[in-house]
Amino acid sequence: MKTELLFTPAATAQTELLAVFAADKSTSKERDAKPEVALLTADEAIRKAASYVLSTGEFKAEPNETLLLHAPEGLAATRLLIVGLGKAAKADPHAVRKAAGTAVRFAKPRGIRSLAIAAPDRDFDATHAVRAIAEGVILGDFDSDTYRTDRKDRSIQTLSVVIPHGAHRSAAETGLREGVIIAESQNFARTLINEPGNLMTPSILARRAATMADEQCLRYEIHGPQTIQELGMHAFLSVAQGSDEPPALIVITYEPEGAPAEPVLGLVGKGITFDTGGISIKPADSMEKMKYDMAGGAAMIGAMRAIAQLKPKVKVIGIVCAAENMPSGKAVKPGDITFAMSGKSIEVLNTDAEGRMVLADGLHYSKQLGATHLIDAATLTGAVAIALGQINAGVFANDDEAYKHFTKALETSGEKFWRLPLDDEYREQIRSSIADIQNTGLTRYGGAINAAMFLKEFVGDTPWLHLDIAGMAWLDADKPWTAKGPTGVAVRSIVEWVRSYA
Ligand code: BES
Ligand code: ZN
Ligand code: ZN
Numbered sequence: 001m002k003t004e005l006l007f008t009p010a011a012t013a014q015t016e017l018l019a020v021f022a023a024d025k026s027t028s029k030e031r032d033a034k035p036e037v038a039l040l041t042a043d044e045a046i047r048k049a050a051s052y053v054l055s056t057g058e059f060k061a062e063p064n065e066t067l068l069l070h071a072p073e074g075l076a077a078t079r080l081l082i083v084g085l086g087k088a089a090k091a092d093p094h095a096v097r098k099a100a101g102t103a104v105r106f107a108k109p110r111g112i113r114s115l116a117i118a119a120p121d122r123d124f125d126a127t128h129a130v131r132a133i134a135e136g137v138i139l140g141d142f143d144s145d146t147y148r149t150d151r152k153d154r155s156i157q158t159l160s161v162v163i164p165h166g167a168h169r170s171a172a173e174t175g176l177r178e179g180v181i182i183a184e185s186q187n188f189a190r191t192l193i194n195e196p197g198n199l200m201t202p203s204i205l206a207r208r209a210a211t212m213a214d215e216q217c218l219r220y221e222i223h224g225p226q227t228i229q230e231l232g233m234h235a236f237l238s239v240a241q242g243s244d245e246p247p248a249l250i251v252i253t254y255e256p257e258g259a260p261a262e263p264v265l266g267l268v269g270k271g272i273t274f275d276t277g278g279i280s281i282k283p284a285d286s287m288e289k290m291k292y293d294m295a296g297g298a299a300m301i302g303a304m305r306a307i308a309q310l311k312p313k314v315k316v317i318g319i320v321c322a323a324e325n326m327p328s329g330k331a332v333k334p335g336d337i338t339f340a341m342s343g344k345s346i347e348v349l350n351t352d353a354e355g356r357m358v359l360a361d362g363l364h365y366s367k368q369l370g371a372t373h374l375i376d377a378a379t380l381t382g383a384v385a386i387a388l389g390q391i392n393a394g395v396f397a398n399d400d401e402a403y404k405h406f407t408k409a410l411e412t413s414g415e416k417f418w419r420l421p422l423d424d425e426y427r428e429q430i431r432s433s434i435a436d437i438q439n440t441g442l443t444r445y446g447g448a449i450n451a452a453m454f455l456k457e458f459v460g461d462t463p464w465l466h467l468d469i470a471g472m473a474w475l476d477a478d479k480p481w482t483a484k485g486p487t488g489v490a491v492r493s494i495v496e497w498v499r500s501y502a
Pocket of ligand 3: 272275293352354355379380
């Protein structure tokens, strides 16, 4: 997608579609209160073109509500699309990101390939507003129907962001640049996640990561089963041993000139390219979804891509443990004992709790490579979706300072994460009678916490955040602002978390 900034009046933008935002300024909390719709542009020609239809009251500026005007009088654009942001008090950059996505999702099925969006001119910092528009448009442009042979390319070719008079040029430029980098990186992660298991094996994931690293001039190493064995990553290997596909350990390093020796941020992702459950096999219903079990790993690869371009002055190591979880004559069995890289013995009670096995070694290795602060992302448990639904992802932290950095990151990313506990009392859930720990809890209660407690065994005192994105990594139905399929959740938050240390 080509992107540009226009420093001319929105009314003069020659485009197939000009989108402007509107908010409801009424402060009444009553459900049926009459909205007071306000266009977020001072452009007189646009206000005039929209004044009649707005006076009818049929457009209420609800979040992502749209109203289309053809051949609007006095405008160079052939269409004017008004997109609602909801109540003015809540019309923040996150509402703008979604509304910009809504404009794109509106345009695409109508065959519109280029659009202009008027950046809101009130109460908005230009960097944040333009960044939100760029992100919303690029994320909204993503579609997951890659393998339809009759697929029509309806991708948006040009986005023009119209900058209001008086806004700082450099602020708008920064917003556009950052928005494009971050959203394209999130879409890169979504592209990886969208691939089916036969076309996204651990080796293919490693190759895709390596290509990205080459393009971004990042150092990387890809290790196969032999090195993984030599490193002593037997927990990781126990997951991979049932599959004909060899595992891959992906290590990507970002070491900018002038970065201090510490902190070194370790990003660790679960890269299970397909999770059948192994011998503790999953039911057939919805098993196809388990192609997205590498979404945490993809998020890390996407984040590394963005970091390489945004160039924060902080060292980062990205690690993805990629494997396929299959049942076979060679597969790990319930009751088997394996020794993790850290030396801890693990009783494998359920081979479907494989994510924590690969992450145990990934987290330990990351520390060995020098990471002083850790963050992992994983589609780790169904239980997190039971606890939080499909609105919030789960976040666990053993360190309040690292968590504070993360909450700050969320303010910019706009992603929703809810903190869950890690009290010592939960530890007895994973106590094994034969080994140091077992890979599932004694009971099904608190399944997401039990999994996090397992990981905690491998991070020691190192400040650590664990993101359980199982409920948020895949959307089953379209939203007005984004397509169904892989969401790329966590990429933006991880990137902002990293930047918060620079
Ligand atoms: N990959 C799954 C978790 C998952 C579930 C991701 C739904 C996305 C959507 C994970 O490996 C798994 O199977 N976890 C088990 C753990 C259990 C055996 C303790 C689960 O959640 O049931
Ligand atoms: Zn599993
Ligand atoms: Zn899994």
